[in-house]
Amino acid sequence: MPKTQGVAAVQRALAILDTFAGAGSRSLADIAKITGLAKPTVMRSLVSLDEAGYVVRLTDGRYALGAKTFQLGTTYRANFNLEQHVLPLLQRLSQETLESSAFHVRERDSRLCLFRVDSPQLVRDVARPTNLAPLDLTSTGQVLRTARWTDRVDDGVHIFVSSGIYDALTASLSTAVFGHDGALVGAMTVSGPIERIRRADLRALASRLADASHQLSLVLGAQLPREVGAPRIISLPSAESGSP
Incomplete structure (x- = not known):
C-alpha cells in the first residue's frame, strides 16, 4: 500500500510551531530561517495560527505560542499514560527479537522495572516487573x-551489552530513553540466554532496540531527528553476580 501523503499547509504550520520549542518568542525572520520557508508563506501561516489561538503576535512584532497550545499541553499531561506508550513498543520488540524486553527507571541508588514482556520462547530469562534492584x-x-x-547528540544511540551478571546464563542489551529537555527517563532492555544472544546477530538486535527507544523518546518529547542512526555497541565486562 502506498504511503499516504500529508497536507502541505498543515506540515508547514506544524514546522512553524516546532520552532517555538525551547524559545519564548520568534521573529518572522527567525521562523523563516529555521523552517526554510519563504517569509510570505510563513506570514500567511502565522495569520491562520493567530486566528485559531495557537500563536499570538506581541507588541514588538515577534510571535509566541498562544493559549490554545497551553490548553492542549495541559490536556496531554492530564491524560498521559506511560504504560500505553511503553508496553506496545516492548511487545513489538519481543516479537521481533524473540527475547524478553523491559523498561527500567532509576530510584535513587536502585533501579525499578516498571514494565516487562517475556520472550515467546520456552527457554528464557525470568524476572518480575516492579522488582527493585541495585544499580x-x-x-x-x-x-x-x-x-x-550529550552522548546521544554527539555519538548517536549507545547500546550497552552485558553477560553473566544476573546469572551465568543471562545476557542483556540496554539503551537510554530520553524526554523533554534531554532528561533521562529510563532504560529499555532486551535480555535472554547468553548462548542464544551470542549466536544472534547482535547488530540486528541493537538496531531494533535503538529504534524502539528512539520512538519512545520522541513520544516523551525528546528533540531528536525522526530517523534513528546506526547504534554504537559498547560491551561491558562480565561479572559473577547482579541482575539484568
Whole structure:
C-alpha cells in the first residue's frame, strides 16, 4: 500500500510551531530561517495560527505560542499514560527479537522495572516487573548510571551489552530513553540466554532496540531527528553476580 501523503499547509504550520520549542518568542525572520520557508508563506501561516489561538503576535512584532497550545499541553499531561506508550513498543520488540524486553527507571541508588514482556520462547530469562534492584554492572544499570543526553547528540544511540551478571546464563542489551529537555527517563532492555544472544546477530538486535527507544523518546518529547542512526555497541565486562 502506498504511503499516504500529508497536507502541505498543515506540515508547514506544524514546522512553524516546532520552532517555538525551547524559545519564548520568534521573529518572522527567525521562523523563516529555521523552517526554510519563504517569509510570505510563513506570514500567511502565522495569520491562520493567530486566528485559531495557537500563536499570538506581541507588541514588538515577534510571535509566541498562544493559549490554545497551553490548553492542549495541559490536556496531554492530564491524560498521559506511560504504560500505553511503553508496553506496545516492548511487545513489538519481543516479537521481533524473540527475547524478553523491559523498561527500567532509576530510584535513587536502585533501579525499578516498571514494565516487562517475556520472550515467546520456552527457554528464557525470568524476572518480575516492579522488582527493585541495585544499580549494578549490567547493561541496564550502566545506562541508568551513566547515560547523558550529550552522548546521544554527539555519538548517536549507545547500546550497552552485558553477560553473566544476573546469572551465568543471562545476557542483556540496554539503551537510554530520553524526554523533554534531554532528561533521562529510563532504560529499555532486551535480555535472554547468553548462548542464544551470542549466536544472534547482535547488530540486528541493537538496531531494533535503538529504534524502539528512539520512538519512545520522541513520544516523551525528546528533540531528536525522526530517523534513528546506526547504534554504537559498547560491551561491558562480565561479572559473577547482579541482575539484568
